[in-house]
Amino acid sequence: MSDGPSYGFDTLQIHAGARPDPATGARQTPIYQTTAYVFRDAEHAAALFNLQEVGYIYSRLTNPTVAVLQERIATLEGGVGAVCCSSGHAAQIMALFPLMQPGCNVVASTRLYGGTVTQFSQTIKRFGWSAKFVDFDDLDAVRDAIDDNTRAVFGESIANPGGYITDIRAIADITDAAGVPLIIDNTSATPYLCNPISLGATLVVHSTTKYLTGNGTVTGGAIVDSGQFDWSASDKFPSLSQPEPAYHGLKFAETFGPLAFTFHSIAIGLRDLGMTMNPQAAHYTLMGIETLSLRMERHVENAMTVATWLENDPRVDYVTYAGLASSPYSARIPAVCPKGAGALFTFAVKGGYEACVKLVDSLEIFSHVANLGDTRSLIIHSASTTHRQLTPEQQEAAGAAPNVVRVSIGIENAEDLIADLDQALTRATA
Structure with a gap:
């Protein structure tokens, strides 16, 4: 779509990110069922691997079908970029991965999906991370739970299972003052009912398995980057603000600006964790989002x-x-x-x-x-x-x-x- 008029939600849910296939003119986004992509030449390949050029290398990292879905979800959520992955649980780990280090903690709502509570209270301990669970209706408790080792605050817009609604703006005011990102799981609400970024969220995660796909056919997850957080404002987020050894000292925040988190999640998160969304799942979700x-x-x-x-x-x-x-x-x-x-x-x-x-x-x-x-x-x-x-x-x-x-x-x-x-x-x- 062009960058001209400001389109409505119903139009964007059908058209955002999608263009007729240049090879065939196909109107629906094709399923690019391929593992790898042919480079134009050795120089092109080197530029891609050095993150000097955006393109397709290997489907663990990027895939044209998945790329359309990423752009569509980012557009609907009002973010600068998105990364799709294999499940909602994968999206949660992917969201935390660039932010956390051993000894760091996440402050999480007590009103979360049970699997998320288990993931945060048990599984992330294996990474040396920890979670503090707080009633998000008690703003003072949220504020008091944030300490020098807190790297994120995590809640749900409409909490699973009770349907409780989080005061996202109030929580965002607390995280802004503390200089830590706010991550909101928007699975139950979808961007049609709730726009966490406009209320101050830094990152939005989804289980695309749910309402976005809407037909109970495939699993998937997504992380949407607001592009509004200054990762270099403190020394809390070295993965984004400091030199990255795997890319010859490249600094993601300095090089990619508002898209730093998005590029890091692809170039390092998907590269090393491998929580990849397959193109057929992306295709099903794209069709679901249309309605x-x-x-x-x-x-x-x-x-x-x-x-x-x-x-x-x-x-x-x-x-x-x-x-x-x-x-x-x-x-x-x-x-x-x-x-x-x-x-x-x-x-x-x-x-x-x-x-x-x-x-x-x-x-x-x-x-x-x-x-x-x-x-x-x-x-x-x-x-x-x-x-x-x-x-x-x-x-x-x-x-x-x-x-x-x-x-x-x-x-x-x-x-x-x-x-x-x-x-x-x-x-x-x-």
């Missing part, structure tokens, strides 16, 4: 209808959907996600753990899967699955108590979803 706004509008509409019905059902203790007037997070919707509170939330079933299990087993339209963001409505009992590895205290803090189920509301007819929940609740609470 993102249409799907999200229906997701939000259905979620509000179903959540309202559940809140008024006597078999349900409470519903956490932020779109409900009763939610303590409803006041944040206009500033954080003005087009709606997403379609992910939890509700507590009277009868506790056993009733939740019976509910899940009795549903017919809802699919019992460890996923979210599909066109289909999905349900899971987090305490026995996605959050099973957490302590009871961590489960409660994350909104995944034993009496709670998580739902991802799809784009089916809302009345059919309500009827399915009605019959399953009858069986579960009989």
Whole structure:
């Protein structure tokens, strides 16, 4: 697309990053199913390997299909660049990789996906990193948790599983004052509902597996670079501000400016970690993004209808959907996600753990899967699955108590979803 007019979201989700294939004129982005690329000559190859020229070397690093997806996601998020990788979990490690060193920590919200809590509390210890978990509604606690070894603050725009909405601007003010980047997982909201960069986020991560693809077919992740953080303002981020031995002393921040993080994530992150997105996955996600706004509008509409019905059902203790007037997070919707509170939330079933299990087993339209963001409505009992590895205290803090189920509301007819929940609740609470 040209750099002329400012296009709307619906136009950009179809056209951003995509151009007719120069060889064939193909309108849809082809799947470039290739491992390597032929260099024009030895000088061209040397320039690519020295990062003096942008191009394709090897598909662990760059691929034309993936490149289109990267540009499209970066455009929709308002970033300067993006890097796609093999999964949402890979994206989280890729986001931290240029920032952290042994002995450093990340301050993370207590309201995170259970797998992220496990990754941050257990797995990253093997790199010599650590995490401090803090209630992001307690701004003083967030501020106090940041110390001289903190290299990032991490939260979710719409938290999984409870659908809680983070006050991104307030957290960004704290991280700005501390001189550390803010990383926001925007998976549950998507750039259609929330734009974390405009609210002060430094980096945005996605599990593209979810709403961006929208059809439950492939896994993937993305890291979007705002280009707004000064990596040379302190000595905290030597990977970006200091000479890189593998590239003859090149300084990424000095050489690439706002794109320093993006280039480092490709030239070193993908090169050495190898968390590569395959071109077929990128193709599926590109096709999914073409209808993102249409799907999200229906997701939000259905979620509000179903959540309202559940809140008024006597078999349900409470519903956490932020779109409900009763939610303590409803006041944040206009500033954080003005087009709606997403379609992910939890509700507590009277009868506790056993009733939740019976509910899940009795549903017919809802699919019992460890996923979210599909066109289909999905349900899971987090305490026995996605959050099973957490302590009871961590489960409660994350909104995944034993009496709670998580739902991802799809784009089916809302009345059919309500009827399915009605019959399953009858069986579960009989």
